[in-house]
Amino acid sequence: MYIIAINGSHRKGKNTAILLNALLAEAADLGATTELLELTDYNIKLCRSCNKCMGRNQCSITDDDMPAIGEKLLAADGIVLGSPAYWANVTTLMKNFMDRTRYLHVTRNMLAGKVGAAVTNAGLRNGGQEAALRIMTFFMSAQGLTLVDARNQNKPIMSDGVAGSLLADVKEGKAIWRKSVEEDEAAMLAARQLGRNMVELIRSLSK
Ligand SMILES: Cc1cc2nc3c(=O)[nH]c(=O)nc-3n(C[C@H](O)[C@H](O)[C@H](O)COP(=O)(O)O)c2cc1C
Incomplete structure (x- = not known):
């Protein structure tokens, strides 16, 4: 089981x-192979809106890092998107990443059936x-992913x-x-729970 987190x-x-690391550590403890991909490390050009992806599930831009990232997404069983709120939205890096995945969706949802979390x-x-x-979960459900939440039935203190x-x-x-989000106990607890829920859902869907 391979879970990739996109930061x-x-x-x-x-x-x-x-x-994201708290989520991935929990998933790794349960046996998943995990990877954190920091978008700042990659060169991802802006979508040109050429619409050449329509009808052929391929992007016309091939001279940047997006084709390799796309291969990782296709290989994953679970995809986690992480973004800080910038103006109550996702960051420019995350939005650009989303735009460039259009080729995975526009004629056929190539990521369908994978488990997604935000x-x-x-x-x-x-x-x-x-x-x-909501922006990240809308994106993943449009891409055909099955969304997982951070709830724990025995501890009703976490939302989705x-x-x-x-x-x-x-x-x-x-x-x-807080010095960092590490001091936000509710968020850290939810991140770890999300990691566990993700592994469980991937396992139950693959049965
Ligand atoms: C351009 C920009 C816009 C931001 N917009 C918001 C916002 O709308 N609401 C908010 O509470 N914090 C906002 N922040 C603060 C970040 O969400 C916050 O610092 C977050 O912890 C950054 O995550 P990081 O440590 O992973 O970079 C903004 C920060 C930047 C740089």
Whole structure:
């Protein structure tokens, strides 16, 4: 079982990566082969909107890193998208990645049947995390993935996605900031649960 996480954060190894790594570590403990792909490491050109992908499931841009990333997506059993909220949206890197996967979807959903999950974090509470999650889950369901959530039936404290925040609280008008999302226990717990749920769903779908 191979699970790939795509990090759209413009900062490698920071909060979004911390959540993705927690998810992947849990999945690896359960036997999955995992990989974290930091989009900042790759050269992905902008979609030219040439529409040549229509009718042939191929992108006309072949001289960048997207064909290799596409092969990894096709090989994966599970795909996790991670992006911080930027203006209650995904980052430019994540959006560009999504645009360039159009060839995997436009005539036939080549990623259909894989399991998908999304992870986000933001500076503020209610800072656009839910919007960023919805954008990523909409994308994955349009691509034909089966979405998995972070719920644990025995601990009804988690909602469907993983949404961290750096603002912990406000006391007497003063903001209390977390040093990193690692101090957001609810988000870390949800990330690990999402890793477990993902492995379980992939196993049950492959039976
Ligand atoms: C361009 C930009 C836009 C941002 N927009 C928001 C926002 O809409 N809401 C919010 O709460 N935080 C926003 N932030 C803060 C990031 O979501 C936050 O710093 C996040 O933890 C960054 O994740 P990273 O550590 O993986 O880079 C923004 C940051 C940047 C650079």
